[in-house]
Amino acid sequence: MSKEAKARIKINKLLEEAGWRFFDNNEGNANIVLENKAKLTQMELDEFGEDFEKTSNGFIDYLLLDNKGFPFIVLEAKKEDINPLFAKEQARKYAQSQNCRFIILSNGNLHTTSGT
Secondary structure, eight states: OOHHHHHHHHHHHHHHHTTOOSSOBTTBSOOEEEEEEEEOOHHHHHHTOTTSOOSSEEEEEEEEEOTTSOEEEEEEEOOTTSOGGGGHHHHHHHHHHTTOSEEEEESSSOEEEEEO
């Protein structure tokens, strides 16, 4: 199993334990969207440096919705051996594209939050 898959399994479990839902159930509608497309320009992606993305559009790893179903938080997941802070600008751009006020960065072990 890849390090990114391990990180996502941990993140999925933490989200569910915190009350977020991947599927509709008796507690409410699903409030997690996976791999939501974000419209970014290649120039914006190039500013990230590193090798975060190679396409003209990126994908949001987790988009958390508020109780009305509107985008609320972007959660950017990284491999376990990558410091999640390296993805701060990437996540900030994704959050701005969705009008989200908050971002969470995680590699499954380390987690940090920030406003946009």
